[in-house]
Amino acid sequence: MERTISTDDLSSHADSEHHGSAVRLENVTKRYGDDSLPAVDDVSLTIDPGELVILLGPSGSGKTTLLKMINRLYEPTSGQIWIDNTEVHDLKPPQLRRHIGYVIQQSGLFPHMRVADNIAVVPKLLGWDKKRIARRVDELLALVDLPPQTYRRRYPSQLSGGEQQRVGLARALAAEPTTMLMDEPFGALDAITRAHLQDELLRIHRQLEQTVLFVTHDIEEAVRLAQKIVVMRDGRVVQYDTPVRIVTQPANEFVAELVGADDVLRRMSLLPVDLAIEPLAHFAANGVPEISRDSYLRDALSQLVESGADHLVVVDNNDHPVGALSLESIQRAAAPPEHPATPAAVAD
């Protein structure tokens, strides 16, 4: 049944640029048992190469089931899953999985192996030679910001939760996969460590540009990381869009409630200042408090209130002013979304 297919298109070559794979789901359904409701119900989804996509939904919405069908930890009842030009069922599961990075919550590391051996698992399975593996391990430890000399020989039990997840990330990246599956990887970490690791993930993703599918039920995390968000409910995709559009134009009441779109402070903590930016020309720029372009409207509001100024100057990463914010512009940008699901004015 299983044809022998080269796994080349699932991994980038060492000397070529690291790019993501396109992931395509076609009418994927997963049913546990015979007559129960499907856990995943006829989902079709296209994820562009190199995109960081968040699967968001309450527990039982099917997001983890969907993720685990991509590396065949679960088998779909029907439907097809393509990674670039390979249907995942054309490969034997171990073959497939060695070319897809996989990161899970907490206990994903092997407790009886040192950090270096944990990271080396996949390269060893792929039969790399010792020198190449040792080089790669050090490279990856440096990438996730753990000094190799200090961490190589430690056991997972000697690491903090955040360090363990960094090693988990390094292990998943070891064989240069072009697709990464992450199942609530930061769920068990405290808020500060989680924010650090989210930044690391964004940095690494910018650098390596793999396709990342990331499951979470945490809306803040979703908006922080996502280029696109897949909102799931009862095994179906309810909305697939950019974070800003999900927050400002939720597809229905469910999405609005899930992302807290009706709570103005929540909305403001999710919306980037970019949305409220006005030309600098209208405002005086001297002696006015500055705010980074990477901030959110909520940061801007608190800065306005705290400083007592009537506007802020928005600066880019090089401290160049790029625009201004005022209370009015923030108000406009943070206005409540319109719910298409509430037909307030239906014409006859």
Added chain:
Amino acid sequence: MSKLDLSYLIDHRGHVWALTVDHIELSLTALVIALPIAIVLGVLAVRFRPLSWPILTLVGILYTIPSLAFLAFLIPSAGIGRKPALIILVVYAQVFLVRNIITGLNGVNPDTLEAARGVGMTGAQVFWKVWLPLALPVIIAGIRIALVTIIGIASITAWINAGGLGDLLFVGINRDYPAMVLAGVVAIVALALVTDLGIRLIEWLTPVARARRAGGA
């Protein structure tokens, strides 16, 4: 005559040593036969959960049969000598081996096993590289208790001419020769203690134990 008369142990050390070697041979033979049986039973119980209760109950009940009664019961069918002795030792060892194999394998975090599959290990690789190594300390502890138990019961099987250090006990008692009995007791206790220590050392060397020490837990 003092109560701790070691004259026999000293004067007949060659004989005591020969019986010790014989005792070790009988015990290790029993373990080598018992282990594959226990592995089959244990793995069956882990793979098919409903089997685990009946298997554990059966080996538990067998262990509660008093050893002399068991020996007497076997004589009509198996006769005397090594064969019935081995049967008894193999049966008694099961309870410790099977129980610890099941506990050890079931004690491994399922998420860790899924992670192993998730990174691309085959079923056999998951078992040999992750599942078994993580269960090993508990399994080895089971082997230690089983072997020490075997060594103890193997001194009783001398009663049916199975040989070993038990000879010194039975012959010594029959001849009312306390120094001979004492030689047997000392040798058996020493053998049990050395075995226990030796296997504890092996437990201490497993990767899991090493990781645990490193973690300071």
